[in-house]
Amino acid sequence: MNYRKYRAFKPVDLPDRQWPDKSITKAPGWCSVDLRDGNQALPVPMSVEEKIEMFELLLSLGFKEIEVGFPSASETEFEFLRRLIDENRIPEDVTVQILTQARAHLIERSFEAIKGAKKAIIHFYNSTSTVQRDVVFNKSREEIIEIAVEGARLIKEIAAKHSDTEIRYEYSPESFTGTELDFAKEICDAVIEIIDPDEENKLIINLPATVEMSLPNIYADQIEWMCRNINRREHLIISLHTHNDRGTGAAASELGLLAGADRVEGTLFGNGERTGNVDIITLAMNLYSQGIDPELDFSDINRLIEVYERCTKMTVPPRHPYAGELVYTAFSGSHQDAIRKGLEKYRKSDSRIWDLPYLPIEPADLQREYEAIIRINSQSGKGGVAFVLEDQYGLKLPKAMHPEFSAIIQRITDERGDELKGDEIYDVFNKEYLTDGRRLKLHKYKINAILDDDEATDVHNAVEIIATMEEKGERFEMTGHGNGPIDAFFHALIESGHLEEGVRLSSYSEHALTEGADSQAVAYIQMVNKNGQGRFGVGVDPSINGASLKALLCALDRMDKMD
Ligand SMILES: CC(=O)SCCNC(=O)CCNC(=O)[C@H](O)C(C)(C)COP(=O)(O)OP(=O)(O)OC[C@H]1O[C@@H](n2cnc3c(N)ncnc32)[C@H](O)[C@@H]1OP(=O)(O)O
Ligand SMILES: CC(C)C(=O)C(=O)O
Ligand SMILES: [Mg+2]
Numbered sequence: 001m002n003y004r005k006y007r008a009f010k011p012v013d014l015p016d017r018q019w020p021d022k023s024i025t026k027a028p029g030w031c032s033v034d035l036r037d038g039n040q041a042l043p044v045p046m047s048v049e050e051k052i053e054m055f056e057l058l059l060s061l062g063f064k065e066i067e068v069g070f071p072s073a074s075e076t077e078f079e080f081l082r083r084l085i086d087e088n089r090i091p092e093d094v095t096v097q098i099l100t101q102a103r104a105h106l107i108e109r110s111f112e113a114i115k116g117a118k119k120a121i122i123h124f125y126n127s128t129s130t131v132q133r134d135v136v137f138n139k140s141r142e143e144i145i146e147i148a149v150e151g152a153r154l155i156k157e158i159a160a161k162h163s164d165t166e167i168r169y170e171y172s173p174e175s176f177t178g179t180e181l182d183f184a185k186e187i188c189d190a191v192i193e194i195i196d197p198d199e200e201n202k203l204i205i206n207l208p209a210t211v212e213m214s215l216p217n218i219y220a221d222q223i224e225w226m227c228r229n230i231n232r233r234e235h236l237i238i239s240l241h242t243h244n245d246r247g248t249g250a251a252a253s254e255l256g257l258l259a260g261a262d263r264v265e266g267t268l269f270g271n272g273e274r275t276g277n278v279d280i281i282t283l284a285m286n287l288y289s290q291g292i293d294p295e296l297d298f299s300d301i302n303r304l305i306e307v308y309e310r311c312t313k314m315t316v317p318p319r320h321p322y323a324g325e326l327v328y329t330a331f332s333g334s335h336q337d338a339i340r341k342g343l344e345k346y347r348k349s350d351s352r353i354w355d356l357p358y359l360p361i362e363p364a365d366l367q368r369e370y371e372a373i374i375r376i377n378s379q380s381g382k383g384g385v386a387f388v389l390e391d392q393y394g395l396k397l398p399k400a401m402h403p404e405f406s407a408i409i410q411r412i413t414d415e416r417g418d419e420l421k422g423d424e425i426y427d428v429f430n431k432e433y434l435t436d437g438r439r440l441k442l443h444k445y446k447i448n449a450i451l452d453d454d455e456a457t458d459v460h461n462a463v464e465i466i467a468t469m470e471e472k473g474e475r476f477e478m479t480g481h482g483n484g485p486i487d488a489f490f491h492a493l494i495e496s497g498h499l500e501e502g503v504r505l506s507s508y509s510e511h512a513l514t515e516g517a518d519s520q521a522v523a524y525i526q527m528v529n530k531n532g533q534g535r536f537g538v539g540v541d542p543s544i545n546g547a548s549l550k551a552l553l554c555a556l557d558r559m560d561k562m563d
Contacts, residue, residue, distance in 0.1 A: 009213055009214035009215075009218060011218055011221070012181065012218060012221035012222055012225055014221045014224060014225055017220075017221055017224055017259075018224065018259075019220050019221075019223075019224050019255065019258040019259040019260070020258070022258040022259075023258070024254065024257050024258065024287065024290075024292070025292065026292060026293075027284070027287055027292065027293060027294050027295040027296075028240075028257055028261065028262060028263050028264045029064075029065065029237065029239075029262055029263035029264070030063055030064070030065065030263070030264055030266075030280060030284070030295070030296060031063070031065040031066070031067060031097060031239070031263060031264070031265045031266075032058045032063045032065070032066045032067065032265075032266070032267065032268070032280065033067040033241070033265045033266065033267055033272070033277060034054060034058065034066075034267045034268055034271065035051055035054060035055065035058075035066065035067060035068045035069050035080075036067040036068065036069050036070055036097075036098075036099050037067070037241075037265075037267060037272045037273060037277050038267040038268070038271040038272050038277065038312065039051070039069065039312075040070065040073075040273070041271065041272050041273045041274070041276070042271070042312055042313070042314070043313070044313055045076070046311055046312065047076065048076055048079055048080045048083060050310075050311040051068075051069070051076075051080045051311075052080070052083065052084075052089070053307060053311055054307065054308075054311050054312075055068065055084065055089065056089075057304065057307045057308070058268075059091065059094065060297075060300075061296050061297055061298065061304070062295060062296045062297050063094070063296065064093060064094055064095065065094070065095050065097055065121065066094065066095075066096055066097065067096075067097040067098070067099060067121075067123065067265070068080065068081055068084065068096045068097065068098060069081060069098060069099070070098070070099045070100065071098050071100075071109065071110050071113030071114070072100055072105075072106040072107075072109035072110045072113070077113075078109070078112075078113050081096070081098065081113045081114065081117075082113065084096065084117075085114070085115070085116045085117050086116070090117065090118070092118070094119075095119040095120065095121055095168070096114070096117060096119070096120055096121070097120070097121035097122075097123050097170065098110055098113065098114060098120065098121070098122060098123065099123045099124075099125070100122065100123070100124050101124070101125065101126065101151075102124045102125065102126045102147050102148055102150065102151025102152070102154075103151070104154055107122075107124070107151065107154050107155055107158060108158065110122065111158045111159070111161075111162060114162070114165060115162065115165075116164070116165070117165050118165065118166060119165065119166045119167075119168075120165050120166075120167055120168075121167075121168045121169070121170050121204065122155055122159065122167060122168075122169055122170070123169075123170040123171075123172065123204075123206070124148075124151050124152070124155060124169075124170070124171060124172075125171070125172035125173070125174040125206075126144065126147045126148050126151065126173075126174060127144075127173075127174040127175045127210075128144060128148075128173040128174065128175060128176065128179040128183060128184060128187055129174075129175035129176075129177075129178030129179045129210075130178060130179070130180065131175075131178055132174075132175050132178070141183055141186070144187065145186065145187050145190050148171065148173075148187050148190060148191050149190050149191065149194055152169075152171065152190075152191045152194040152195055153194055155169065156169075156194065156195065168201065168202075168203075168204065169195050169197075169203050169204065170203070170204035170205075170206055170239070171188065171191045171195070171203065171204070171205055171206070172205075172206040172207075172208055172241065173187050173188060173207070173208075174208060174210050175208070175210040175211065176207045176208050176209070176210065176222070177208070177209045177210065177211060177212070177213045177214065177219065177222065178210075178211065178213060181222060181225050181226065181229075184207070184226065185226065185229050185230055185231075188205050188226075188230055188231075189230065189231045191203075191205075192205075192230075192231055192232055192235075192236070193231075197232065197235040197236065198235055199234070199235060202235055202236055202237045203235065203236055203237070204236070204237045204239050204263065205226075205230065205236050205237070205238055205239065206239040206240075206241050206263075206265065207222070207223060207226055207238065207239065207240065207241070207256075207261075208240075208241035208242070208243075208265075209240075209241070209242040209243055209249070209252055210241075210243060211243060211245055211274075212242060212243050212244060212245035212246045212248065212249060212252060212275075213245070213246075214246075215246075215248070216248045216251040216252035216254075216255045217255060219242070219252040219255060219256055220252070220255035220256055220258060220259040221259070223238070223240070223255075223256045223259035223260060223261055224259035224260055226238070227259065227260035227261070228260075237262045237263050238260060238261045238262050238263070239261065239262070239263040239264070239265060240252075240253050240256040240257070240261045240263070240264050240265065240278075241264075241265040241266075241277070241278075242256070242266070242277070242278045243272065243273060243274065243275065243276065243277055243278070244270055244272075244274075244275040244276050244277070244278060244279075245274060245275050247275070249270065249275075249276070249277065249278040249279075250278055250279060250282045250283055250286070250321075252278070253266070253278045253283055254283065254286070264278070264280070264283060265277070265278075266278040266279060266280040266283065267279065267280060268280060268281060268304065268308055269281060269308060269314070269316050269320060269323065270282070271308075271312055271314055279320075279321070280296070281298055281301075281321070281322055281323060282321045282322060284296045284298065285298060285321070285322040285361070285366075288361065288365075289360050289361045298322070298323075298366060299365060299366060299367065300367065301322075301323050301366040301367055301368075302367050304323075305323060322361070322366060323366070325372075328359065328363040328368045328372060328373050329372050329373060329374070329375050330358060330373065330374055330375075330384070331375055331376070331377050331379050331380055331384075331419075332379045332380065332381075333379065333380050333381020333382070333383065333384060334381065335357075335358045336374045336380060336381060336383050336384030336387060337381055337382075337383030337384070338357035338358060339356065339357060339358055339359060339373060339374060339387070340374070340383045340384070340386065340387040341357075341383070342355075342356035342357050342358075342359070343356065343370075359373070370391050371391065371392060371422065374387045374388060374391075375419055375421075376388060376409060376413065376419060376420045376421075376425060377413050377418065377419045377420065378410065378413040378414045378417070380406075380409075380410075380413070381406065382402035382403050382405075382406035383402065385402070385405060385406045385409050385425065386402045386405075386406075388422050388425050389405075389425065389426065389429060392422040392426070393422075393426050393429075394513055394514070395429070395513070395522060396509075396511050397524065398507060398509045398524050398526075398536075400507055400526060400536075401524055401526070401536045404535070404536055405429065405432070405536075408428060408432060409425060409428060412428065429538075433536070433537065433538035433554055433558075434538060434539075434540060434554075438553050438554065438556075438557045439471060439556075439557055439560060440469055440470070440471055440493075440498060440553050440556065440557070441469065441470040441471075441553075442467060442468075442469060442549055442550065442553060443467075443468040443469065443470060443475065444467070444468045445465055445466065445467040445468070445489075445545075445546075445549065446465070446466045446467075447463050447464070447465050447485050447488070447545065448463065448464040448465075448466070449463055450462050450463060450464055450481070462481055462482060462483050462484075462487075462488070463481070463482060463483075463484060463485055463487075463488050464479065464480070464481050464488060465479065465480050465481075465482075465485055465488040465489050465492055466478075466479050467479075467489065467492060467549075469496075471498075476496070478492040478493070478495070478496040478498075479492055479495075480492025480493070480494075480495055485545045485548065485549070486505070486508065486525070486548050486549070486552060487505075489548075489549050489552060490505060490552065493552075493556070498556075499556065500529070501530065502529060502530030503527055503528070503529050503530070503559065504527070504528055505525060505526070505527055505552075506526045506527065506528045506534060507524075507525070507526040508523070508524070508525050508526075508548070509523070509524050510522060510523040510524070510544055510547060510548065513540060518542070519542070520540055520541065520542055520547075521540070521541060521542070521543065521544045521546075521547040522538065522539070522540045522547055523538070523539045523541075523544065523547035523548040523550070523551040524536055524537070524538055524551060525537050525538075525539075525548065525551040525552050525554075525555050526555065527552075527555040527556065527559055529559060529562075533559075533562060535555055535558040535559045535562060536555060536558070537550075537551045537552060537553065537554030537555025537556065537557070537558060538550075538551050538554055539551035539552070539553070539554055
């Protein structure tokens with residue numbers, strides 16, 4: 001790879017730069033350029049109907065400025081804008097923006113397109129970079145300034161004939177990032193002089209990273225330099241329009257805001273020329289995650305993705321910031337464990353401040369289900385498996401049981417090599433712990449409380465259990481005493497010769513599985529043999545006693561099968 005044919009971008013001489021000490025405290029003005037920059041980069045540009053659907057989508061997200069196209073470019077673009085105006089589709093508080101080159105016939109046609117609109121921004125541009133001046137225009141600096149000035153004059157002149165439309169202007173020294181700063185200032189100043197903005201009618205000066213050519217801090221220096229040196233800054237709205245050639249379009253826009261810009265142009269999911277425009281969803285959600293109102297609403301993200309993918313025929317990658325299918329999902333064990341603990345603490349706490357490991361925002365804010373947060377494959381750990389059973393099936397496995405069940409799941413994921421869905425994990429749990437088919441079956445039982453001292457049995461303040469059991473098709477009855485039903489049942493098993501010497505109960509827990517009259521209880525019991533090897537058993541039953549006895553039989557069965 002011949003890197004020697006490239007050269008490093010020259011930094012800006014701005015030793016007293018202020019932007020590194022600033023912070024972003026409010027949302028900038030947003031302008032969507034989906035219907036123009038996004039659309040012009042599509043292999044199949046949107047049809048009029050698709051553009052209308054995208055326009056409605058952008059309105060529903062809260063955009064107040066929308067660049068609707070390049071109406072002088074094609075009949076589709078022209079017709080789309082006419083339909084917006086003629087069918088009264090533009091709300092009072094929304095301004096449509098159109099793009100035109102600084103060329104007379106294109107400007108004339110653009111004005112035909114906006115006829116009858118209540119408000120419009122006429123956005124005109126010409127390329128100002130050293131390379132474009134040389135390669136595309138073969139013109140001197142003065143001649144390039146003349147293109148911009150002529151365009152500005154013509155636009156103002158024609159605008160005067162459209163008094164029924166409230167017109168604002170935007171000028172872009174296109175390819176600003178490849179333009180010498182003194183020349184960018186000179187050409188913008190020349191346009192400012194013609195447009196003659198004031199406090200009420202500010203001119204938008206858009207400083208595009210048409211091609212992202214440097215580190216984002218250099219773009220920020222360029223923006224701060226322009227904000228400090230451009231004429232009549234107080235009558236200007238400084239706008240950013242970053243592309244993503246180096247993959248840092250979002251960082252460039254954010255640093256550009258620190259550097260003094262007021263407004264950001266971008267697209268949904270960063271659609272746009274080459275690697276795309278900056279993604280406005282990322283920028284807005286970055287603000288949101290810092291506790292700042294983004295003034296755009298992306299909570300209906302799934303519908304947004306559906307409309308966007310259908311209209312543009314583009315796809316949202318699974319790792320796309322905030323919106324991708326996998327961005328709230330953890331497969332790896334240590335992430336799952338931390339998320340599970342974080343969620344448990346958050347749900348119990350009174351604090352409404354979101355501070356969870358690995359989840360910068362609450363997935364539910366963007367309609368993402370908790371189901372998708374933790375998914376199980378061979379990289380997963382015990383915490384993740386326990387989370388799935390609790391979150392999707394209400395089963396709160398005791399902590400000591402996590403390694404046992406997780407090892408069963410791990411064997412399967414290792415063998416299969418792919419993901420195990422929630423319902424498959426539950427099926428394994430069900431087969432392993434809940435499905436009948438035990439060596440010993442419990443048919444019915446009766447518990448008697450023994451409140452008085454009973455000399456005959458030497459049992460004091462305890463219970464007696466009489467259980468009807470079945471083994472290998474044969475029914476039999478067994479009786480036992482203990483300080484509770486489980487203890488009594490345990491003793492009954494020992495006394496009837498169904499439990500080997502040295503086995504003991506080592507842990508017990510239970511909880512309600514469902515609520516209401518038909519609620520079920522679930523019990524978890526661990527038994528340990530004389531060698532210290534243990535197995536859990538689980539039982540589900542309408543009564544806690546029933547659940548416990550079943551859990552005990554399940555543990556016993558699993559002990560028998562232990563290798
Ligand atoms: C960075 C951006 O995204 S800018 C926006 C780009 N978007 C688009 O181009 C989409 C819509 N564009 C189009 O449909 C067409 O290009 C049109 C209608 C604008 C112009 O079409 P045409 O005139 O047929 O062709 P074309 O675009 O090749 O024109 C190139 C000419 O315009 C000149 N030109 C290019 N940009 C500008 C400008 N901003 N101002 C004045 N002249 C310009 C070029 O120097 C070239 O001149 P030449 O013919 O003397 O060599
Ligand atoms: C028209 C301009 C603003 C543009 O899209 C760019 O420079 O990227
Ligand atoms: Mg662009």
